[in-house]
Amino acid sequence: MSSIILYYSPISPPSRFVAATAKLIKLNLNIKVINLVKQEHKQSEYLKINPQHTVPTLDDNGFILQESRAIATYLVDKYSKDDALYPKDIKKRALVNQRLYFDATIFSVAMRNIYKPILNDGVKTISERCIADMNDSLNILNRFLSESKYICGENLTLADLSLVPAVSTIQEMEFSLTPFENVKKWLEQCSQQIPDYSENVKGAKSFAKILKTLQSK
Numbered sequence: 001m002s003s004i005i006l007y008y009s010p011i012s013p014p015s016r017f018v019a020a021t022a023k024l025i026k027l028n029l030n031i032k033v034i035n036l037v038k039q040e041h042k043q044s045e046y047l048k049i050n051p052q053h054t055v056p057t058l059d060d061n062g063f064i065l066q067e068s069r070a071i072a073t074y075l076v077d078k079y080s081k082d083d084a085l086y087p088k089d090i091k092k093r094a095l096v097n098q099r100l101y102f103d104a105t106i107f108s109v110a111m112r113n114i115y116k117p118i119l120n121d122g123v124k125t126i127s128e129r130c131i132a133d134m135n136d137s138l139n140i141l142n143r144f145l146s147e148s149k150y151i152c153g154e155n156l157t158l159a160d161l162s163l164v165p166a167v168s169t170i171q172e173m174e175f176s177l178t179p180f181e182n183v184k185k186w187l188e189q190c191s192q193q194i195p196d197y198s199e200n201v202k203g204a205k206s207f208a209k210i211l212k213t214l215q216s217k
């Protein structure tokens with residue numbers, strides 16, 4: 001068993017991003033599932049390694065790291081045989097970073113603003129503001145993808161791996177991708193390249209089902 005531990009939840013898009021990255025670089029991880037519904041991420045043992053009480057968290061032989069994008073870039077830098085997913089070329093890397101930040105600060109924030117009120121505050125209906133912000137984020141992504149096959153050019157990078165689980169989750173939450181042709185095409189391409197893609201779909205469906213159940217109560 002690998003001594004590199006990933007604390008992970010299948011319903012968490014950033015967890016699935018890190019797991020897919022490890023698979024693509026053929027790095028064996030010891031996956032420890034954290035049950036978010038049972039609040040395992042709030043237990044004192046877990047808070048010691050992640051005060052943010054989020055998944056994923058990496059424990060690489062005692063080196064603890066939180067935040068999916070920090071984890072994925074670290075894993076590629078340290079363990080990948082090549083730099084395809086996270087180029088060493090300064091300008092290419094800057095572009096991947098920019099799109100990772102776009103995901104962290106815009107796309108995933110728009111998504112969180114939709115699911116958090118449903119999970120935490122008993123909100124049943126997604127506000128018009130949140131729907132508009134999500135559609136705006138999808139539109140930006142669609143524009144990025146109008147210039148190239150993948151988010152940062154003609155090859156798959158960490159920017160794609162980070163955004164795919166988030167976009168699939170949004171799709172399972174019944175956000176239509178029909179107005180975003182480039183996004184639809186890109187998702188289909190990525191699904192052919194990401195190992196065990198069905199795990200991503202399964203996780204996205206499970207999360208969407210949790211939300212739907214709460215909304216219908």
Ligand SMILES: N[C@@H](CCC(=O)N[C@@H](CS)C(=O)NCC(=O)O)C(=O)O
Nearest residue numbers: 012013014053054055056067068069
């Ligand atoms: N920016 C963080 C976000 C992590 C995050 O919000 N994870 C969610 C699951 S998708 C979580 O653990 N939520 C529990 C909580 O915030 O208490 C990352 O990319 O790792």
